[in-house]
């Protein structure tokens with residue numbers, strides 16, 4: 001593993017900083033020198049230089065990656081014994097090194113072949129895509145003639161229809177000189193860009209080597225965090241970093257990774273968040289850091305969701321419907337050039353550049369991903385089944401370093417990425433709009449789904465295994481829809497949307513294993529209606545068949561292993577074994593628990609006596625609970641947050657306080673608050689103000705809310721944060737016990753305590769803050785609960801919290817970051 005530089009994290013800029021001019025000049029010289037080279041794949045070269053015309057995101061028949069391999073095998077097996085496959089080609093064209101693998105060469109026909117597995121007929125492939133296929137084949141042809149010293153070669157584009165197993169061959173003979181000219185033109189068209197990119201990389205790396213910490217000095221604990229992040233990137237391993245509020249985690253993780261980029265050849269850094277709120281802080285820190293680089297030589301791109309980047313939400317993404325898709329690839333080069341020159345590409349900057357060039361902002365952003373240095377986005381970009389960053393990093397072989405903010409949410413986010421639900425009403429509705437053959441398959445699927453519902457004994461039931469008949473009906477329906485859309489390329493509409501949903505559902509059903517539950521949930525007496533053969537209608541109720549992931553580890557393991565390094569950081573990650581086991585982190589993952597930046601005495605922790613917030617005890621203890629809140633307010637007037645397990649409980653407590661103490665100002669979180677209402681809730685916390693904001697634990701005000709100083713002086717937590725009792729919860733617990741061993745609290749206590757500690761983290765935001773934390777439930781004295789509380793909390797009358805470090809919360813021996 002790569003060695004650490006002697007001092008990777010200086011707090012000040014070097015004494016003799018390079019001027020922008022000096023660095024720029026040396027880079028230009030080097031990039032223009034004869035020794036300079038740039039490696040590009042045939043595919044990238046052609047996509048860059050030969051993609052023209054409209055953007056078209058309508059459905060077109062395409063084969064899956066697996067079908068692509070099967071198609072290629074099928075074609076090559078039909079050729080003679082002397083047929084060559086997977087021919088590695090590598091040549092230089094000036095400073096460009098062009099590499100690729102041609103699919104096959106038939107020596108008897110002296111024919112180089114490019115095999116494209118498709119669904120349907122090649123006439124249905126859009127013209128600009130067919131031209132791109134020819135461009136790739138001609139480039140392979142030029143490389144092949146060079147390597148084999150041929151004067152001419154036949155080139156054949158072979159379209160293989162996976163459904164009918166038939167081939168259509170488009171064949172043409174080319175002279176070597178003609179192909180050489182094509183290659184030279186392509187390389188010349190790419191060369192200026194390649195030179196620019198090489199200069200940029202050198203300038204970027206030179207600037208990052210000199211990057212100084214943007215603040216005067218590291219805060220307490222921040223340097224430990226930064227060093228751990230740097231070492232993990234240097235050693236190419238994952239890191240779990242628990243670090244308290246107020247130490248500057250965002251800059252404390254970004255700075256060391258930026259410093260590691262040039263030293264360890266890291267191509268890109270991805271800063272991913274579990275909730276959108278963290279992105280703003282990341283962009284602010286990056287703006288600061290980038291301002292400190294020579295020549296601002298760092299390209300930062302925000303990955304904008306489609307609904308935010310789209311200018312015409314009422315239109316479809318193709319040239320006939322949307323003006324920003326028409327001629328997209330013709331105008332892309334100029335837009336791309338302006339964007340990379342600009343370097344700072346948040347959502348607004350992408351939009352401005354895109355609209356100046358008449359292209360779609362969202363798809364411009366997607367194109368820019370490969371040319372940016374730092375990507376700021378959501379965790380789904382890497383961890384989702386079809387995550388953009390995952391796909392590109394694999395295809396383009398990036399060395400990618402990743403930071404995941406608010407990482408305590410990743411287990412829950414990943415579970416949702418690998419869960420899916422199918423409602424019988426959805427299938428029935430799709431069948432009504434589907435044509436004949438598809439309708440039959442969808443009706444059969446609805447019938448099999450209904451059989452499943454009738455066979456269940458309760459409104460909610462988890463099935464140990466799925467009946468073959470249901471899976472077959474699902475496969476048949478998905479196949480019929482595929483076939484239908486293969487015959488009708490460029491379709492749009494609700495049936496196509498259902499087709500995609502069904503494909504995803506089928507993928508997860510076929511991947512079902514002990515990591516997921518399959519449950520059947522019936523609503524409004526649906527079973528009775530189905531069993532009685534009554535005409536189904538809106539009043540008949542519905543049923544949902546759900547693949548519910550409980551342990552996403554098996555889906556994520558490969559991703560953690562494939563990228564250079566992933567740092568998961570949060571104020572609440574203990575016990576580390578929970579994240580390691582549930583997410584599938586590698587065994588050599590490092591763990592760091594950074595102590596708080598303030599003395600423990602700054603947080604006055606109290607456990608209320610004689611209060612139980614168990615459902616059955618709430619009425620009985622409500623007066624006592626409200627009395628504790630009122631007394632604390634009287635003794636130390638100021639702004640407080642009071643967290644409850646549900647809106648119902650919150651309302652009862654707030655109403656009682658309002659009755660008993662109308663003099664205490666209060667405001668309440670409500671269900672489904674929009675951004676304006678949320679802002680109004682937070683605006684009630686004024687400097688040196690007095691009042692109590694009532695909120696739910698795990699809700700929008702329980703994390704990511706920053707109320708330093710007198711804006712917030714204390715919090716009450718009137719719940720243990722355990723999930724509500726339900727059959728799903730019981731079965732989730734039993735499955736996790738089965739996978740990881742019983743009694744670790746992975747299904748309830750661990751995530752509950754993470755929520756509690758997150759909410760408590762609202763109180764102290766800066767090293768100067770002081771405040772009160774009231775734990776309003778006598779279960780906070782239970783040893784297994786105390787065990788999971790932060791080790792620096794001083795709980796009167798109990799032993800100290802231990803961050804879940806005992807073996808009770810999972811056996812996994814964390815690696816210290818200093819290990820190599």
Ligand code: SF4
Pocket residue numbers: 055306309310311312313315316317318322323324325360361362363
């Ligand atoms: S503007 Fe909207 S509709 Fe048009 S191409 Fe972009 S995403 Fe599609």
